[in-house]
Amino acid sequence: MEEARQVDATRRGRFITLEGPDGAGKTTQAHLVAAILRAHGKEVVTTREPGGTAVGNRLRQVLLDPETPVQPTTETLLMFAARAEHVARVIEPALAAGRWVVCDRFTDSTFAYQGDGRGIAKGDIEALAAFTHAGCWPDLTLCLDVPPATSAERMHERTLDGFEREDGDFHRRVREGFAKRAAKEARIVVIDGSRALDMVSRAVRNTVEAFIRRSEATR
Numbered sequence: 574m575e576e577a578r579q580v581d582a583t584r585r586g587r588f589i590t591l592e593g594p595d596g597a598g599k600t601t602q603a604h605l606v607a608a609i610l611r612a613h614g615k616e617v618v619t620t621r622e623p624g625g626t627a628v629g630n631r632l633r634q635v636l637l638d639p640e641t642p643v644q645p646t647t648e649t650l651l652m653f654a655a656r657a658e659h660v661a662r663v664i665e666p667a668l669a670a671g672r673w674v675v676c677d678r679f680t681d682s683t684f685a686y687q688g689d690g691r692g693i694a695k696g697d698i699e700a701l702a703a704f705t706h707a708g709c710w711p712d713l714t715l716c717l718d719v720p721p722a723t724s725a726e727r728m729h730e731r732t733l734d735g736f737e738r739e740d741g742d743f744h745r746r747v748r749e750g751f752a753k754r755a756a757k758e759a760r761i762v763v764i765d766g767s768r769a770l771d772m773v774s775r776a777v778r779n780t781v782e783a784f785i786r787r788s789e790a791t792r
């Protein structure tokens with residue numbers, strides 16, 4: 574029984590996340606990352622937060638609905654509730670089976686949006702992260718940086734969700750929050766997402782190809 578549960582560490586997949594402010598180009602670049610990995614023969618699971626599971630998608634509806642605003646503490650707990658399901662049911666099983674996981678947002682978003690954006694204490698977020706996914710952190714994070722004006726421009730034709738309706742100060746704090754995370758965590762690579770799409774894609778490709786080479790060299 575115990576043997577069956579043991580995971581072959583050399584077979585474990587890698588966990589890549591995309592982060593950044595609204596409209597930074599994460600979804601666009603997540604498709605590219607998955608395509609690069611598949612071209613290198615990796616099995617890939619693509620997913621996103623909040624969401625990725627049946628319960629997570631229901632929580633996502635509540636979290637993004639401007640008609641159901643919640644307290645910052647509630648918002649933080651709901652993000653982690655969705656994440657607990659996501660890690661246990663999707664991310665960890667995929668990594669243990671040797672698949673690579675590409676996830677649009679993860680806990681760095683909670684630090685930036687609920688921490689810097691809403692004022693939740695970083696120590697509380699750290700404690701919730703340890704409770705929810707200790708030992709399951711991304712191996713590589715691509716943080717696409719765009720100024721609030723670029724985000725707003727890219728989303729001007731959309732129906733905005735609750736986060737997107739926040740004011741400019743909120744979005745500035747969120748952007749700074751990502752910069753602080755990047756200064757603290759070596760796994761986070763900041764890419765200027767405000768450039769033309771082909772230039773952003775080239776930077777993403779270079780970073781991911783280098784990461785694959787490093788991963789293969791250390792196996």
Ligand code: Z5A
Nearest residue numbers: 595596597598599600601622678682683686727736769770
């Ligand atoms: N949230 C949180 O508060 N705490 C948490 O812990 C987590 C999340 C996990 C999720 O919403 C919300 O939840 C999010 C934070 C909060 N806030 N909001 N809003 P979401 O998933 O719906 O929103 P998003 O993550 O910001 O995704 P997005 O708005 O779709 O943006 P994106 O994925 O970064 O961008 P995109 O869809 O790839 O591109 C947006 C548009 O720009 C699109 O028309 C592209 O064709 C275009 N684009 C992309 N790149 C370029 C370049 N380089 N040049 C020109 N145009 C471009």
